[in-house]
Amino acid sequence: MNQAELAGLTQAQIDSYWMPYTGNREFKADPRIVTAAKGKYLTDAQGRQILDSLSGLWTCGAGHSRPEIAEAVYKQLNTLDYAPGFQFGHPLAFQLAERMTQLAPEGLNRVCFTNSGSEAVDTATKIARAYWRQCGHASKTRIIGRLKGYHGASWGGISFGGIPANRKLWGQAMESDMLGHTWRPEMAFSKGMPKTGSELANELSDLINLHDASNIAAVIVEPFSGSAGVIVPPEGYLQRLRQICTANNILLIFDEVITGLGRSGARWGADAFGVKPDLLCFAKQVTNGAVPLGGVLLPHSIYDAFMEKGGAPHSVELPHGFTYSGHPVACAAAMATLDILDQEQLIARVASMAPEFETRIHSLKGCKHITDIRNFGFAGGMTLEPKDGDPTRRPYEVALECWKRGVYVRWGGDTLQLGLPFTIETDEIDRIISTIADSIESLYGH
Numbered sequence: 001m002n003q004a005e006l007a008g009l010t011q012a013q014i015d016s017y018w019m020p021y022t023g024n025r026e027f028k029a030d031p032r033i034v035t036a037a038k039g040k041y042l043t044d045a046q047g048r049q050i051l052d053s054l055s056g057l058w059t060c061g062a063g064h065s066r067p068e069i070a071e072a073v074y075k076q077l078n079t080l081d082y083a084p085g086f087q088f089g090h091p092l093a094f095q096l097a098e099r100m101t102q103l104a105p106e107g108l109n110r111v112c113f114t115n116s117g118s119e120a121v122d123t124a125t126k127i128a129r130a131y132w133r134q135c136g137h138a139s140k141t142r143i144i145g146r147l148k149g150y151h152g153a154s155w156g157g158i159s160f161g162g163i164p165a166n167r168k169l170w171g172q173a174m175e176s177d178m179l180g181h182t183w184r185p186e187m188a189f190s191k192g193m194p195k196t197g198s199e200l201a202n203e204l205s206d207l208i209n210l211h212d213a214s215n216i217a218a219v220i221v222e223p224f225s226g227s228a229g230v231i232v233p234p235e236g237y238l239q240r241l242r243q244i245c246t247a248n249n250i251l252l253i254f255d256e257v258i259t260g261l262g263r264s265g266a267r268w269g270a271d272a273f274g275v276k277p278d279l280l281c282f283a284k285q286v287t288n289g290a291v292p293l294g295g296v297l298l299p300h301s302i303y304d305a306f307m308e309k310g311g312a313p314h315s316v317e318l319p320h321g322f323t324y325s326g327h328p329v330a331c332a333a334a335m336a337t338l339d340i341l342d343q344e345q346l347i348a349r350v351a352s353m354a355p356e357f358e359t360r361i362h363s364l365k366g367c368k369h370i371t372d373i374r375n376f377g378f379a380g381g382m383t384l385e386p387k388d389g390d391p392t393r394r395p396y397e398v399a400l401e402c403w404k405r406g407v408y409v410r411w412g413g414d415t416l417q418l419g420l421p422f423t424i425e426t427d428e429i430d431r432i433i434s435t436i437a438d439s440i441e442s443l444y445g446h
C-alpha cells in the first residue's frame with residue numbers, strides 16, 4: 001500500500017487536489033503523507049517518526065503542535081471566533097500590534113496584519129508606492145528586487161521576485177527591475193557572510209541611473225535569500241544598499257518572512273546584519289506556523305503621511321486590507337508563540353548553537369557532488385551538481401533518499417535547504433548531516 005492508501009485516502013481525493021509548488025504527477029505516483037507532528041518530528045502514514053530539518057516550511061521553530069498555542073487558539077475560538085476587521089476592532093489585534101512594534105527594530109512602530117508572506121509583500125509595496133504619491137511624487141512606482149529573491153506567489157512577488165521558474169508562465173505584472181544576486185564562485189563554502197563583495201550593492205546605483213530615482217518607489221530584498229538556498233550577503237553589502245536608498249529617497253523593504261523572529265540568531269535579520277529597513281515584512285514563525293498570519297512593520301512617518309492626506313475623517317486613508325487581517329484566532333496564536341520564544345529564550349539558543357551548526361554543515365565539504373555550502377543562524381543551503389544536464393534532479397533524488405531514511409530535507413532548484421528547529425540537539429544535527437552524506441553516497445557512490 002502506498003502512503004495515501006495507508007492514510008485512508010481514495011484515488012479521487014488524491015486526484016482532486018492541485019497541490020501548491022509540487023510536482024503533482026511525481027507526488028501522486030508515490031504520495032508522501034504527513035499525518036501528525038510533535039516537537040521536531042513528523043509522523044508519516046506508515047507511522048514512521050521523521051526528523052523535520054526545515055521546521056515545517058521555515059515556520060515551526062518552536063516545535064510542532066505546541067499545547068500552549070493549541071490552548072490559546074481553542075480559548076479564542078470559544079470567546080471570539082471572528083470580528084469584522086474593517087471599521088470595527090477587537091482587543092487582541094491592538095495588543096499584538098503594540099507587542100510587534102516593541103519587538104521591531106527601533107522606529108518601526110506601526111504594523112499592518114495580513115494572512116501570509118505574499119500578502120505582506122503586496123501590502124508593503126502597495127504602501128511604498130502610495131506613500132510617494134501622498135508625498136507628491138506619483139512617478140515613484142517601480143520596485144527593485146534581486147535575482148534569486150523570493151517574495152511570494154502574488155502578482156507583486158512574481159514581478160520583482162528573482163526565481164526564473166516562478167515567473168516564466170506569467171510575464172511581468174508590475175513595473176520592476178532586478179539587482180544581480182550576491183553569489184560569486186569565489187564565495188563558495190564561505191562560513192556565514194562572505195568577506196568580499198560589498199561592492200555588488202553598487203549595482204543599485206546603475207539601476208538608479210537607468211530608471212532615475214524619481215521613478216523608483218522601493219528596493220525589496222531578503223536579508224539573506226531563503227528559498228534560493230540560503231544565499232548570505234557579503235559583509236557591508238546591506239549597509240551599502242541602505243546608504244544608496246537613503247541618498248536617493250528610495251524606501252528599503254526587508255522581506256523577513258524567513259529571516260524574522262529567530263531564524264537568523266537574532267529577532268530580525270535587520271538586527272543580525274545591523275541594517276534598518278524602512279518597512280519590514282514578516283509571517284511564518286510569528287505564529288509558529290499554527291495559524292496563517294503575516295504583516296508589515298513601518299515607521300509612524302509613513303502612517304502619518306496617509307493620515308494627513310486622508311480627507312474627511314470618516315474616509316479610508318489606505319483602501320487596502322483582507323477579510324482576515326488581524327484575525328482573532330491568528331492573533332491568539334501569535335501571542336502564544338511570542339510567549340514561548342521569550343520564555344524558552346529560543347532566539348538566544350539559535351545564536352548560541354549556530355556555530356555548531358556551521359561546523360557540522362561545512363563538514364559536508366568534499367562530499368561528492370556538493371559544489372557549495374552556505375549558512376547563517378539556523379539556516380543552511382547547499383548546491384548540488386547537475387545530473388544529465390538537469391540542475392534540479394540531484395537535490396530531488398537526495399532529499400527523497402533522506403525522507404526514506406527518516407529525515408525531511410527540503411529541495412528546491414539546484415539546492416538542499418535546512419531550517420533547523422530552534423530546539424534541536426547536537427546529535428540531531430549530526431543525524432541530519434550524516435543522513436545527507438549517506439544518501440549521496442548510496443545514490444552515487446564515493
Ligand code: PXG
Pocket residue numbers: 057058115116117118119121150151152153222226227228255256257258283284410412417
Ligand atoms: N517572502 C519570503 C522571503 C518567503 O520566504 C514569502 C515571501 C511568501 O510567503 P507565503 O506565506 O505567502 O508563502 C516567502 C515564503 C522554501 C519555501 O522551502 C519558502 C517559502 C514558502 C514555501 C517554501 O524555501 N517562503
Ligand code: PLP
Pocket residue numbers: 321322323324
Ligand atoms: N473575492 C471576492 C468576491 C470577495 O468578496 C473578497 C472579499 O470580500 C475577496 C475576493 C478577497 O478575499 P480576502 O479579503 O479574504 O482576501
